[in-house]
Amino acid sequence: MQYSVGVxxxxxxxxxxxxxxxxxxxxIKDLAEFQGVSETYLSKVFGKLSKAGIVSSVPGVKGGYRLSRKPEDISFWDVIEAVEGSKPIFQCKNIKDNGYLYRENCCSAPSFCTINSVMxxxxxxxxxxxxxxTLAWLNEELDRVLPKHIRKDTREYFSKSN
Known part of the structure; x- marks a missing residue:
């Protein structure tokens, strides 16, 4: 299992x-520049976040993105699902039904797959x-674990850009 770097x-x-x-x-230019990633790539990620209602886009020369919901209302899972989609990680192919006993009609398949259920x-x-x-939790955690000047410099960078 692996989530893309977009998450x-x-x-x-x-x-x-x-x-x-x-x-x-x-x-998006300021966000991409700060992260060291291409604007095109980040625009695709933010398109997904916008479609999921996590951010809203502001058109125009001074346009960009802002949160659509409160940070405490945006979970890591919301972001993962927006960027990656909602497909289950484990894709059961019912391979048990291809086993020897089932092919030879010696056994009837159970109504569910135990492996799939566990996964x-x-x-x-x-x-x-x-x-x-949530984003609120992450923000508090970053305030706790990162040096104060890093958080201050980051906030100043983005306050100047808007």
């Missing part, structure tokens, strides 16, 4: 948008955990 870029950029006043926005249950536990972590 990481999205989470970082969304944290930068937390302190942007509701009447302002941050341009889906594990995925749900992971989703629940990711739903419990």
């Amino acid at each position: 990481e870029y999205a989470l970082h950029c969304l944290v930068y948008l937390i302190d942007v006043p509701s009447d302002k926005s941050v341009g 889906l249950s594990a995925e749900e536990k992971m989703r629940d955990y990711l739903r419990s972590k």
Whole structure:
């Protein structure tokens, strides 16, 4: 299982948008430059975030993006699902039905696959955990673990750009 780097870029950029006043926005150029990623790539990621209602785009010369919801209402899972889609990680192919005993009609297949059940249950536990972590939590955690000057410089960078 692997999430694309787009999820990481999205989470970082969304944290930068937390302190942007509701009447302002941050341009994709500034976000991309700060992250060291192409504008084209980040635009695709933000298109998905916009479609999911996590950010809203502001048109025009001074346009850009801002959060559409409060940071405490945006979970890691919301971001992952927006960027990656909602397809389950484990894709059961019912290979048990191709086993020797089932091919020879010696046994009837059970109504469900135990392996699939375990995998889906594990995925749900992971989703629940990711739903419990929000942008507000991430913002507080970054304030706790990063040097103060890094947070200050980051906030200043984005306050000048909007």
